[in-house]
Amino acid sequence: MQMNASLTRTLRNLASFREFSLLAVLIGSAIVMAFVSDVFLTRANVEAILLSLSVEGTIAVGMAILLISGGLDLSVGSTLAFTGVVTGLALMNLNLPAPLAILLGLLAALGVGLANGLLVARLKINPFITTLGMMITVRGLLLVLAEGRAVLNLPQSFTVVGQGRLFGVQYPIYIMLVLVIIGDIVLRNSRFFRQSYYIGGNEKAARLSGINVDLVKIFNYCLVALLAGIAGIMITARFGSASVPVGSGVELRVITAAIIGGASLSGGEGSVLGAFLGALFMAVLANALNLLGVDVYWQNLVTGLILIIAVVVDVLNERRKTLQG
Secondary structure (H helix, E strand, C coil): CHHHHHHHHHHHHHHCCHHHHHHHHHHHHHHHHHHHCCCCCCHHHHHHHHHHHHHHHHHHHHHHHHHHCCCCCCCHHHHHHHHHHHHHHHHHCCCCCHHHHHHHHHHHHHHHHHHHHHHHHCCCCCHHHHHHHHHHHHHHHHHHHHCCCCECCCCHHHHHHHHCEECCEEHHHHHHHHHHHHHHHHHHHCHHHHHHHHHHHCHHHHHHCCCCHHHHHHHHHHHHHHHHHHHHHHHHHHHCCECCCCCCCHHHHHHHHHHHCCCCCCCCCCCHHHHHHHHHHHHHHHHHHHHCCCCHHHHHHHHHHHHHHHHHHHHHHHHHHHHHC
């Protein structure tokens, strides 16, 4: 009896964690899809899911930390495309070696994040307005730089980043998994990163306790932009070309994934693991809809509905906590 009570208590505690619940949903979905489609659990399809996840999964690491600190970045999709175009132009027009071109592209992404961070932290401009304006500005800059055309025929020394394989698995999957693991570890254990929880929970109290709130905010915006840049490098190298429209809508998918994984638009809650599992859930859902032959337009509708539901659940949770408090 005592063992049964202990097991029940343990299971109840596990179920209280958003990550555990989401993992259970993922496993259940995989089991159902395995019966519905013989293709779902094949190696090729699993790799296709992880490869499509590599972009959102990478950016979700930074977005989760940013949301925890009370921030928001709608410009990550534009930053992703900006990094790819800058890198492509550096390779083709400036004839730079691949490592230097990648470094230049990442510096461009970092510049976008720094601008966002300074506008939000120093000038106290609303994050939504700031990053929405930056999203539009960077897209416009892309059109000017690339003259509206894709940068094609990128050299193999660069494309190997997105197309190369280790033990039969493409590099972007490894890059994403390493970043997720590192991000989750530092957010749970690093004193600097855990300051984001205090800032998102109560910014005024965080300032009074001696936390350099502005520095943490600027760092978080730079971090999510840098990760968007890394995602931009991966997808550009994977397709062998830099395209201006690439990355459109990725910001909403990443934010949705983070909220599904336990992050709150009000700040102070969430985890990197949760955001990754949220992104994985959306990737599995998109793959399942494809295998079931659902039209792509319906897929966009489903994604939008999931975002709305996630936000509604987040708001209701915040109201419940306020009433309990």
